[in-house]
Amino acid sequence: MHLETRALLSNSPGTRHELQVLRYGTPGAAPKAYIQGALHADEVPAMLVTRQLQHKLALLEAQGQLRGEIVLVPFANPIGLSQQMLGQHQGRFDLGDGRNFNRGFADLSQAAADTVQDALGNDAARNTALIRAALRSAADALAPANSADDLRKQLLALAIDADVVLDLHCDTDAVMHLYALTEQRAMAEQLGAALGAQAVLLATDSGGWPFDEACSRPWQLLQQHFAGRPIDLACFAATVELRGEADTSHVLARRDADGLIDFLRRRGVLADAPAAPAPQPLCQATPLAASEPVTAPCAGVVVFHRSSGERVSAGDAIADLVDPASGSITTLRCRSDGVMYARCGSRWAHPGKRLAKIAGTTLSRSGNLLSP
Numbered sequence: 001m002h003l004e005t006r007a008l009l010s011n012s013p014g015t016r017h018e019l020q021v022l023r024y025g026t027p028g029a030a031p032k033a034y035i036q037g038a039l040h041a042d043e044v045p046a047m048l049v050t051r052q053l054q055h056k057l058a059l060l061e062a063q064g065q066l067r068g069e070i071v072l073v074p075f076a077n078p079i080g081l082s083q084q085m086l087g088q089h090q091g092r093f094d095l096g097d098g099r100n101f102n103r104g105f106a107d108l109s110q111a112a113a114d115t116v117q118d119a120l121g122n123d124a125a126r127n128t129a130l131i132r133a134a135l136r137s138a139a140d141a142l143a144p145a146n147s148a149d150d151l152r153k154q155l156l157a158l159a160i161d162a163d164v165v166l167d168l169h170c171d172t173d174a175v176m177h178l179y180a181l182t183e184q185r186a187m188a189e190q191l192g193a194a195l196g197a198q199a200v201l202l203a204t205d206s207g208g209w210p211f212d213e214a215c216s217r218p219w220q221l222l223q224q225h226f227a228g229r230p231i232d233l234a235c236f237a238a239t240v241e242l243r244g245e246a247d248t249s250h251v252l253a254r255r256d257a258d259g260l261i262d263f264l265r266r267r268g269v270l271a272d273a274p275a276a277p278a279p280q281p282l283c284q285a286t287p288l289a290a291s292e293p294v295t296a297p298c299a300g301v302v303v304f305h306r307s308s309g310e311r312v313s314a315g316d317a318i319a320d321l322v323d324p325a326s327g328s329i330t331t332l333r334c335r336s337d338g339v340m341y342a343r344c345g346s347r348w349a350h351p352g353k354r355l356a357k358i359a360g361t362t363l364s365r366s367g368n369l370l371s372p
């Protein structure tokens with residue numbers, strides 16, 4: 001393992017944030033996997049899993065099991081880790097400007113297209129190598145003006161040429177679920193099975209350029225741009241939601257790290273494909289556009305009728321909102337059959353608050369599909 005420490009651009013004299021970058025295997029070896037934890041810095045179970053991965057990958061490396069290269073960033077947001085406000089940790093939004101740390105990553109597809117347009121040929125593998133080099137150059141050429149954008153640049157530059165990108169997060173109160181591109185359904189379901197995911201949510205463009213899509217979507221956009229020329233979707237990227245914020249457990253972290261390693265074996269990053277058959281999936285993938293947010297129409301105290309992980313049917317009561325002034329109760333019912341994969345953490349609702357999310361199949365939302 002090679003440890004590298006990278007300083008982020010400082011917003012002011014006398015302050016410094018650093019990223020740790022751990023590299024396993026031979027630099028440049030393929031396939032390359034990139035894994036980071038807690039880009040939303042308050043989603044701390046991810047950092048337990050990256051700690052477990054450090055132990056396990058060091059052992060595998062010592063045993064000569066690394067076929068490709070693995071780059072691990074165990075805590076991907078030192079800026080967010082340092083943010084406190086009124087005694088509460090704030091790791092999702094940059095307190096400087098209110099931006100979500102996992103939105104606004106650069107779309108490098110046009111810059112890469114400009115670089116490779118005269119060089120692409122009829123050999124898909126050669127095209128992949130050309131595009132990877134162009135994407136690396138495009139990431140290096142980004143010129144961030146502040147710490148958070150430098151963080152975005154550096155994370156993207158570390159991951160942009162990987163075959164597999166896994167961005168480890170968690171929800172507030174949730175069961176294991178993940179997000180990936182619609183076109184990569186088979187790999188998303190394989191990852192979901194390895195982790196015991198109860199929802200696998202697919203979209204071609206979820207909105208807002210989160211990290212995983214900044215790594216995977218350029219390939220899809222370049223396919224469209226150069227229609228007729230052979231271009232593979234050479235990067236599988238997923239956002240993995242490791243249950244809820246309170247689910248810090250050594251047992252779960254070890255199990256999740258083992259699940260990720262099983263997936264990496266099946267993707268050829270580690271030697272010796274598992275002899276055991278692939279784990280049985282707990283769910284089939286569903287469209288993110290069909291994921292139903294159960295939204296509060298008014299303020300009130302939230303009393304849930306159902307828990308994360310339960311199957312629900314259209315018309316089921318999900319939660320009551322109790323108005324403390326009048327005592328009136330508003331019962332919220334879902335419109336979809338599916339798995340309720342996440343609930344909010346707070347029990348006070350304001351109008352418009354998302355209280356729960358259901359992985360359904362019948363709705364067809366459009367626009368920005370992710371939570372703010």
Ligand SMILES: [Zn+2]
Binds near residue numbers: 040043102169170
């Ligand atoms: Zn997150």
